[in-house]
Amino acid sequence: MLSPETRARGAPVWPLFAKELREIVSGRALWTLLLLACPLVGYSFFQAIALYAEASAAAVNSPVLATSLSPLDGILVPTFGSFYVAVTLLFPFVAIRALGEEKQSGALRLLVQLPYRTVTLVGVKLAAVFFAWLLCATPVLSSVLIWWMMGGHLSSAEIVTLFSGHLLYGLLIGAVALFAASITESSATAAIVTLAFTIASWVLDFAIAGRPGWLEWFARLSLTQVIRTFEQGLLSASLVAGVAIAICAFAALATVWLPPGIALRHKLARSAACVAAAVVALLVVTQIKASTDVTEDRRNSFALADAKQLASLGGPLAVTVHLAPEDPRYIDLQRNVLAKLERVMPRVSIRLAAARQRFASSAGDDAYGEIEYRYGARSDTSRSTSPREILPLIYALADVRAPAPIPSAEFPGYPLVNDGVLALVWFLTVLPILIVLAWWRSRRLPSNNQMFLKEVVMNSSTKTLLIIAVSVVAVLLPAFAAPIKVDLTNETAGAEPKGLVPVVGVWRIENDAGKKLLAVDGRQWKEGQSSAGIADKARALYGERYAEFLDRVQAYAYYPYVVAKDVEDFKNGEITVRFEGLSGRIDQGAGILFNLKPNGDYLTIRANCLENNLVLWKFEKGRRSSVEWVRNTPTASRQWHDLKVRIAGSRVEGYLDGKLYLQHTLPAPVSGKIGLWSKADSYMHFDDFTVAASE
Amino acid sequence: MLRIASLTKYYGEQRALEDVGFSVQEGEVLGLIGPNGAGKTTLLEAIAGLLPVDSGEIRFHDQLLPLRRRREVIFYLPDGVRPYADQTAEQVLAFFAGVYRRSATEASEIVSMVGLRPVLAKRIHALSKGYNRRLLIALGFLTRHPILLMDEPFDGFDLRQTRDMMAVLRRVASGGRTLLLSIHQLRDAEQVCDRLVLLADGRIGGVGTLDELRGRANRPGASLEDVFLALT
Numbered sequence: 001m002l003s004p005e006t007r008a009r010g011a012p013v014w015p016l017f018a019k020e021l022r023e024i025v026s027g028r029a030l031w032t033l034l035l036l037a038c039p040l041v042g043y044s045f046f047q048a049i050a051l052y053a054e055a056s057a058a059a060v061n062s063p064v065l066a067t068s069l070s071p072l073d074g075i076l077v078p079t080f081g082s083f084y085v086a087v088t089l090l091f092p093f094v095a096i097r098a099l100g101e102e103k104q105s106g107a108l109r110l111l112v113q114l115p116y117r118t119v120t121l122v123g124v125k126l127a128a129v130f131f132a133w134l135l136c137a138t139p140v141l142s143s144v145l146i147w148w149m150m151g152g153h154l155s156s157a158e159i160v161t162l163f164s165g166h167l168l169y170g171l172l173i174g175a176v177a178l179f180a181a182s183i184t185e186s187s188a189t190a191a192i193v194t195l196a197f198t199i200a201s202w203v204l205d206f207a208i209a210g211r212p213g214w215l216e217w218f219a220r221l222s223l224t225q226v227i228r229t230f231e232q233g234l235l236s237a238s239l240v241a242g243v244a245i246a247i248c249a250f251a252a253l254a255t256v257w258l259p260p261g262i263a264l265r266h267k268l269a270r271s272a273a274c275v276a277a278a279v280v281a282l283l284v285v286t287q288i289k290a291s292t293d294v295t296e297d298r299r300n301s302f303a304l305a306d307a308k309q310l311a312s313l314g315g316p317l318a319v320t321v322h323l324a325p326e327d328p329r330y331i332d333l334q335r336n337v338l339a340k341l342e343r344v345m346p347r348v349s350i351r352l353a354a355a356r357q358r359f360a361s362s363a364g365d366d367a368y369g370e371i372e373y374r375y376g377a378r379s380d381t382s383r384s385t386s387p388r389e390i391l392p393l394i395y396a397l398a399d400v401r402a403p404a405p406i407p408s409a410e411f412p413g414y415p416l417v418n419d420g421v422l423a424l425v426w427f428l429t430v431l432p433i434l435i436v437l438a439w440w441r442s443r444r445l446p447s448n449n450q451m452f453l454k455e456v457v458m459n460s461s462t463k464t465l466l467i468i469a470v471s472v473v474a475v476l477l478p479a480f481a482a483p484i485k486v487d488l489t490n491e492t493a494g495a496e497p498k499g500l501v502p503v504v505g506v507w508r509i510e511n512d513a514g515k516k517l518l519a520v521d522g523r524q525w526k527e528g529q530s531s532a533g534i535a536d537k538a539r540a541l542y543g544e545r546y547a548e549f550l551d552r553v554q555a556y557a558y559y560p561y562v563v564a565k566d567v568e569d570f571k572n573g574e575i576t577v578r579f580e581g582l583s584g585r586i587d588q589g590a591g592i593l594f595n596l597k598p599n600g601d602y603l604t605i606r607a608n609c610l611e612n613n614l615v616l617w618k619f620e621k622g623r624r625s626s627v628e629w630v631r632n633t634p635t636a637s638r639q640w641h642d643l644k645v646r647i648a649g650s651r652v653e654g655y656l657d658g659k660l661y662l663q664h665t666l667p668a669p670v671s672g673k674i675g676l677w678s679k680a681d682s683y684m685h686f687d688d689f690t691v692a693a694s695e
Numbered sequence: 696m697l698r699i700a701s702l703t704k705y706y707g708e709q710r711a712l713e714d715v716g717f718s719v720q721e722g723e724v725l726g727l728i729g730p731n732g733a734g735k736t737t738l739l740e741a742i743a744g745l746l747p748v749d750s751g752e753i754r755f756h757d758q759l760l761p762l763r764r765r766r767e768v769i770f771y772l773p774d775g776v777r778p779y780a781d782q783t784a785e786q787v788l789a790f791f792a793g794v795y796r797r798s799a800t801e802a803s804e805i806v807s808m809v810g811l812r813p814v815l816a817k818r819i820h821a822l823s824k825g826y827n828r829r830l831l832i833a834l835g836f837l838t839r840h841p842i843l844l845m846d847e848p849f850d851g852f853d854l855r856q857t858r859d860m861m862a863v864l865r866r867v868a869s870g871g872r873t874l875l876l877s878i879h880q881l882r883d884a885e886q887v888c889d890r891l892v893l894l895a896d897g898r899i900g901g902v903g904t905l906d907e908l909r910g911r912a913n914r915p916g917a918s919l920e921d922v923f924l925a926l927t
Binding site: 011012015016018019022023026027101102105106107109110112114115142163260261262263 | 697740743744746747762765766767770771772773776777778779780781782789790792793794795796834861881
């Protein structure tokens with residue numbers, strides 16, 4: 001038996017990871033990429049701002065024109081696009097260093113003898129490549145920050161999706177680079193192999209995409225396709241899983257080819273097994289249909305009512321398209337109708353009858369251009385590519401009525417006129433200087449050699465890395481500030497909350513199935529009144545405006561609220577809370593209170609389970625008045641809902657269950673304390689009260 | 696402790712090792728002697744599991760030592776390696792010390808023992824050949840393997856440095872670690888090794904102490920050089 005002490009399988013991973021980071025940071029490739037990315041990303045960003053400003057200038061006073069202005073298309077996609085070019089052409093040189101240098105210097109023969117499994121070695125190298133990609137992304141991340149600082153609108157879901165797409169693409173390039181380095185003897189050869197892969201994939205995308213037949217299928221293998229779906233604001237489970245599988249497959253191949261002591265035939269057999277497993281896994285994940293449209297303008301989805309109606313159709317819909325794949329009508333149909341149908345309907349099959357037909361040779365074919373829809377035993381034909389014509393056709397086939405539109409907040413568009421000078425200054429002077437300084441610091445030799453006199457594992461390069469990482473985080477922090485969440489876990493059930501100050505009403509902590517929640521209980525107040533029936537009478541008299549009537553009845557002017565202790569002055573950011581209406585005949589109101597002044601004036605956006613509306617109320621000198629009123633906001637009782645208020649200066653937005661319903665610009669910027677609000681006999685539960693302030 | 700039997704390796708049609716077999720005892724310094732191209736490096740890499748072989752087996756304490764467990768017992772220091780050229784000696788040593796959970800005191804002792812302290816802050820690419828050799832030896836000492844294979848451990852040292860390093864290796868061997876050294880300088884091998892394996896053209900010409908080899912060659916009092924020429 002071998003000595004247990006020699007079985008050092010439990011070797012710590014941190015020294016290995018730190019070594020890999022040092023290797024990447026000590027190379028010139030990373031810094032060169034960063035310096036080249038500055039003007040590349042900067043110029044694209046500047047150009048995007050200029051074009052966006054031009055379009056915005058016309059749209060500032062035109063809400064219709066403004067709806068076409070989305071920062072995702074106008075700013076983020078082009079800016080990230082330039083970063084994509086940098087990653088495609090330059091990142092392989094950074095990633096290859098993680099393995100190529102060791103192979104070239106012979107250090108790999110030391111590395112493979114260390115007490116780590118080969119999969120650990122490759123996994124840690126891939127983690128270092130991930131970190132390197134994050135550093136390389138500094139310029140593009142800073143562009144997001146600059147856009148935000150200029151007052152540009154950002155949707156976190158869109159940014160996260162776009163960023164995730166580029167991250168997956170970067171990791172895929174990294175995994176390909178590791179594999180290339182594992183099968184070649186020098187870094188130069190590995191770079192040629194990787195670039196051949198990435199550039200060929202790029203060429204593949206624009207040279208043969210849209211061609212009929214197998215060329216179309218072949219074009220789909222392009223790595224560039226990975227990014228496109230994310231750029232469209234679509235988070236597709238099968239795409240994410242597919243790219244993850246491809247990353248794992250290349251990493252697994254690198255693991256197979258890394259150890260030098262294994263015969264070639266064994267490596268080939270293991271590689272074949274890896275490829276086969278990856279192909280099977282890819283075939284499986286292509287069956288996953290789940291995807292999420294994260295765009296604010298819901299560009300990848302039908303209108304809400306149509307989406308609900310189509311989702312409820314249980315029968316199979318078969319679509320036969322008599323169009324060549326490169327025909328612009330087919331591209332329109334695919335984007336406007338087919339892709340959305342596939343996302344929303346449970347059983348859709350689409351067949352391209354003219355798949356082998358060329359667009360140019362379609363002139364004599366009468367059926368060319370027809371699209372046949374078959375639902376159950378009924379079928380119909382159309383030549384339209386517009387959902388306005390096709391959806392009624394499908395409803396007719398399914399024998400259902402076209403749904404009544406569900407009122408929802410329309411995408412307002414986010415025009416912004418800015419000259420972008422700040423971006424130019426940052427990308428052409430400040431950021432390059434910071435990068436050169438960081439490079440210089442990473443190259444500095446340690447001033448002494450006291451390492452072995454104390455337990456020091458951290459060295460200057462690691463410190464440099466940490467400084468860069470902390471700097472990036474520090475710079476980005478204001479944009480993505482950590483939210484404050486009111487923690488109820490240490491509160492006492494039955495007692496008043498300690499983290500919030502009840503000003504009006506009965507507020508206490510309640511235990512609900514083991515979870516502590518904040519409750520406002522207006523039931524006692526109701527019981528103390530003899531005229532609860534007046535509410536019903538008022539509703540009969542005034543309909544939805546009965547509340548205004550009740551406000552004038554002093555007995556009903558009862559508005560419980562609590563104030564958050566830890567938020568002194570809230571000016572910008574988001575306040576969210578979850579609520580559930582338990583009971584209340586007059587009201588089941590849950591609101592977020594803000595702009596609370598020392599004189600007691602405040603604003604609140606509240607939802608109401610009895611009224612299905614969202615209202616911005618103003619309280620001045622004890623009198624309530626409505627500022628903005630949005631009707632038809634479904635708010636069922638006995639169900640949890642998400643309420644969010646977003647404030648940017650004087651701009652106020654109200655969201656219910658993730659949907660933007662209310663927008664209003666106040667005469668003055670918001671500034672004051674915040675809290676939660678309710679009304680009259682409402683008995684409500686609140687949870688996850690979260691405050692994310694930004695400067 | 697370690698037994699190598701019938702090790703054979705071909706590069707295509709060219710024979711590199713043929714039916715090589717010998718054993719190593721615990722705490723022993725065994726010298727692998729042979730001219731350039733004799734197959735010394737191939738043999739060390741084959742034993743370490745860094746090179747696939749055509750046939751043969753390696754046993755550790757009479758148990759078969761498969762490839763995947765080779766690195767638990769044996770650590771090989773190749774010749775001509777400048778590991779992590781852009782990092783400092785201190786960083787590379789700290790990496791190995793971290794991997795093998797060596798305390799600061801242990802690591803410091805090893806650094807002093809091999810005489811690396813003056814160049815700790817230098818980058819690897821700036822080290823002289825001798826200091827790079829010391830670094831590799833220090834890395835080997837930082838590991839916890841019972842058997843160390845070293846390819847040309849005295850290459851790059853002058854006469855005095857070689858003597859000093861021999862003393863260091865003897866001290867390490869007396870501590871219980873087994874050293875298998877590939878040496879082309881026969882005078883050096885004669886001084887530092889307990890036993891010798893003579894290798895020529897991929898075949899074993901003899902194994903034993905210098906006196907045993909002299910006896911086999913019928914050359915009493917002859918130098919290792921003469922013995923080697925007589926037996927190979």
